[in-house]
Amino acid sequence: MNAAITTLNMGMLGCGVVGSNVARLLQEDSGDFAARSGATLKLSKVAVKNLNAKRDYVPSEILTADANSVVTDPNIQIVIEVMGGIEPARELILTAIKNGKSIITANKALLAMHGAELFDAADKNGVDLYYEAAVGGAIPILRPMRESIVGDHVHRVMGIVNGTTNYILTKMDEEGSAFADVLKEAQALGFAEADPTADIEGHDAAAKAAILAGLAFHTRVSSSDVYCEGISKLTARDVAVARDMNHVIKLLAIAELTADNRVSVRVHPTLVSRQHPLASVRNAFNAVFVEAESAGELMFYGRGAGGAPTASAVLGDLIAVARNKARGVGCCADQK
Numbered sequence: 001m002n003a004a005i006t007t008l009n010m011g012m013l014g015c016g017v018v019g020s021n022v023a024r025l026l027q028e029d030s031g032d033f034a035a036r037s038g039a040t041l042k043l044s045k046v047a048v049k050n051l052n053a054k055r056d057y058v059p060s061e062i063l064t065a066d067a068n069s070v071v072t073d074p075n076i077q078i079v080i081e082v083m084g085g086i087e088p089a090r091e092l093i094l095t096a097i098k099n100g101k102s103i104i105t106a107n108k109a110l111l112a113m114h115g116a117e118l119f120d121a122a123d124k125n126g127v128d129l130y131y132e133a134a135v136g137g138a139i140p141i142l143r144p145m146r147e148s149i150v151g152d153h154v155h156r157v158m159g160i161v162n163g164t165t166n167y168i169l170t171k172m173d174e175e176g177s178a179f180a181d182v183l184k185e186a187q188a189l190g191f192a193e194a195d196p197t198a199d200i201e202g203h204d205a206a207a208k209a210a211i212l213a214g215l216a217f218h219t220r221v222s223s224s225d226v227y228c229e230g231i232s233k234l235t236a237r238d239v240a241v242a243r244d245m246n247h248v249i250k251l252l253a254i255a256e257l258t259a260d261n262r263v264s265v266r267v268h269p270t271l272v273s274r275q276h277p278l279a280s281v282r283n284a285f286n287a288v289f290v291e292a293e294s295a296g297e298l299m300f301y302g303r304g305a306g307g308a309p310t311a312s313a314v315l316g317d318l319i320a321v322a323r324n325k326a327r328g329v330g331c332c333a334d335q336k
């Protein structure tokens with residue numbers, strides 16, 4: 001293990017479900033992180049909207065309502081963006097990059113819409129831009145795509161990348177329930193948002209599909225390139241017919257190479273044979289199934305959301321970025 005050789009000051013944009021868990025784990029495991037990264041990681045500024053809300057793991061003196069002061073602070077070297085949304089997150093990340101800060105983000109919607117602009121800026125300024133938490137929560141999928149199988153030829157990626165819809169489809173399959181009833185139950189249990197549109201209409205999965213497709217096929221894909229159809233029109237009868245055929249309906253994000261070597265990216269309810277490994281992915285779990293020329297079939301499975309699982313991915317990125325900084329190297333982690 002490396003002894004801590006330096007202190008890295010970090011700023012965080014947002015301290016909600018994910019950010020509060022990042023702050024908690026940074027506090028609980030600070031010694032481990034220093035040993036693993038070669039640097040003492042110090043959370044020195046956190047931007048939130050409501051300064052009066054109670055934050056268990058963030059001392060009030062490092063809270064600010066001025067997010068711009070985080071991304072322009074000359075003492076901060078790493079910015080963790082867990083505020084979500086498009087603006088002001090995009091503008092803040094660009095400012096941070098221009099100020100030489102490395103970025104860790106969990107923001108799939110932003111990357112799927114403005115990834116090219118952000119990656120170009122990171123590249124130009126020689127800083128890291130890591131985003132493992134943006135797809136599949138805790139599941140290590142982006143780094144394996146970018147590093148472990150980058151020497152292979154990926155033919156197809158199929159993912160169950162939205163826990164809310166997988167929960168609803170599992171209940172419809174196993175209990176024969178109607179879509180509207182399960183949605184209500186999922187909302188009551190906290191598996192679905194009060195406004196579930198982004199989940200049930202497939203928009204969240206489409207953003208993740210764009211990110212996965214970019215990595216799998218070394219190109220840039222934005223969410224507007226993705227064909228998107230959600231599950232809100234599925235009936236109990238559709239699901240029963242699938243069951244009679246020994247299939248299950250899953251909302252899949254599919255990215256594949258077509259016969260004429262184009263990249264097709266789409267999200268839609270899909271009939272999956274009960275023999276396929278994706279059929280056994282139940283409830284709010286996520287999985288990504290990759291078919292590559294030499295590696296063959298691979299499946300990555302785990303918790304696709306939630307504060308602690310997502311924070312785990314953010315912290316993995318943080319240690320990777322801190323190691324790069326401690327060693328004086330950097331790589332933008334571009335999709336291409």
Ligand SMILES: NC(=O)c1ccc[n+]([C@@H]2O[C@H](COP(=O)([O-])OP(=O)(O)OC[C@H]3O[C@@H](n4cnc5c(N)ncnc54)[C@H](OP(=O)(O)O)[C@@H]3O)[C@@H](O)[C@H]2O)c1
Pocket residue numbers: 013014015016017018019047048049050051053065067081082083084085088106107108109133134137304305306307310
């Ligand atoms: N939750 C998950 O399971 C999960 C999984 C994977 C990826 N993600 C991604 O992680 C990101 C964060 O998600 P989350 O669930 O943690 O969101 P959240 O609970 O809604 O937290 C958002 C945080 O950002 C702060 N914020 C929002 N706008 C701000 C502004 N203009 N200036 C300063 N602070 C601002 C909020 O402040 P207040 O606390 O004062 O309201 C809050 O602390 C999103 O991009 C999401 O897609 C989430």
